[in-house]
């Protein structure tokens with residue numbers, strides 16, 4: 032680890048530690064999880080090369096999932112390889128996502144697929160990006176914003192999705208929002224795995240109005256949930272939320288969607304359940320909340336008509352008023368359920 036990485040880690044630890052007891056916007060469900068994981072802040076710099084092993088709970092699958100000898104027959108691995116192959120089949124390799132290797136570790140968090148390390152998190156991320164590419168949304172966004180792009184991700188968790196997006200998009204600023212302990216996981220992962228990247232952390236001393244400057248000069252900008260209002264200072268080509276709105280209080284989701292509506296000049300992408308069994312603070316269907324704020328596809332009635340059930344993650348692509356016209360969604364949207372991948376075709380495509 033070089034001096035710059037160590038210095039960025041020092042600052043990240045200090046900012047996150049300072050925020051630990053500030054009022055947050057998370058549900059009781061997440062407050063409990065991060066209370067348990069506060070220990071990550073005490074890990075020393077050298078242990079942080081394995082920081083990814085501390086965020087496996089965020090996706091729900093521990094490292095042993097990928098040890099073939101522990102699975103006889105290995106149903107998860109068969110599923111993983113088949114589904115990943117299906118997700119990348121029609122994509123340019125530029126959009127192939129992968130897990131970075133754990134440094135100096137005798138095992139890896141995933142299984143090799145054509146030389147790429149993949150796992151169930153990568154599969155989810157690949158699903159999301161495949162949907163934006165296959166519906167033609169990425170091409171439109173890239174056309175609108177031919178230079179440096181700006182992406183906002185709410186609930187960045189492990190940081191692995193952001194890491195992959197930067198590799199695919201090239202010149203991009205990623206504004207990443209999470210609650211303090213999770214933000215530490217995001218930041219430490221990116222510092223370790225993307226050592227050349229310029230990473231900024233917004234804190235109470237960051238002057239108001241400064242976000243645009245940070246976006247112009249940094250690759251990753253970390254923002255804690257309690258400072259989410261600062262996001263209003265940016266404009267985003269893509270605004271993401273994967274597997275997190277469902278676990279927040281409805282008021283928090285509304286606030287993020289309002290921010291997305293006011294700041295997104297490209298596409299919004301969500302993949303969530305309508306609600307989450309362990310989170311009673313989400314009192315409104317996520318589908319409905321998204322449709323209250325953005326012009327989105329598919330319609331909530333569409334998922335009901337598909338009879339996919341409430342256990343299925345629903346990809347929803349939205350656009351805000353900043354686009355100045357409807358983003359055209361064509362091609363196909365992949366929805367995985369009951370071990371199958373179903374292709375949804377927007378009307379007219």
Ligand SMILES: C[S@@+](CC[C@H](N)C(=O)[O-])C[C@H]1O[C@@H](n2cnc3c(N)ncnc32)[C@H](O)[C@@H]1O
Nearest residue numbers: 056057061089186188209210213256273274275
């Ligand atoms: C199930 S994890 C998913 C993480 C990541 N999006 C992924 O798909 O791997 C849910 C994420 O939402 C974050 N989260 C929970 N409450 C939040 C809030 N109020 N604001 C921002 N992020 C929040 C958690 O810290 C966690 O990173």
